[in-house]
Amino acid sequence: MTHVGTRVAVAVAVTAAAACSSLIGPPYQAPPAAASRQPPPPAYVAPPLARATVPPPPPVSPPAPVPPPPTPTPREYRLGSAAAALVAQAQRDAASGSPQLAEGTIERALRIEPSNPLLWIMLGQAHQSAGQYELAGSMGHKALQLAAGDPRAQAAAWRLIGDSLRARGRNSEADDAYSRADNLVPE
Secondary structure, X not given: OOHHHHHHHHHHHHHHHHHHHHHHOOOOOOOOOHHHOOOOOOOOOOOOOOOOOOOOOOOOOOOOOOOOOOOOXXXXXXXXXXXXXXXXXXXXXXXXXXXXXXHHHHHHHHHHOOOOHHHHHHHHHHHHHXXXXXXXXXXXXXXXXXXXXXXXXXXXXXXXXXXXXXXXXXXXXXXXXXHHHHHHOOO
């Protein structure tokens, strides 16, 4: 080979070696020793929370007084027009001296208004005037059962019961019945 050829070959080899060394990078270096290390940065610490202020609860006022339940208006029994006409006829019959005819007329009114305590009281009074005291007391008890809510009708029923008891000589029981009547509606 010629001297020029050798030189060219060496130049190519040096260029190739230089090119290869630039692809590999710098030579390996070991990491620094542990003693020369720096401490890691501190971890993130959140600032302390501000203490929440809760407003105090509103003052508790005493509960409003509960009003008493409404007092039911007392019921007042009345006679319908047909029953009232029959009662007027019964009163005329009793005034003319026909108590049995008056009882029959009131019983006809009771077929029209069987749950009206006023008619039972009137029938009891008719029995009382006819001397049928026990039957009059029974009519008073029937009227008392039907007269719920009507203190006047209840008082009239108790007075009829008292009259029938007194007529049979049961005076202490009659006094109790009159007392109940007076407690409902004073005379």
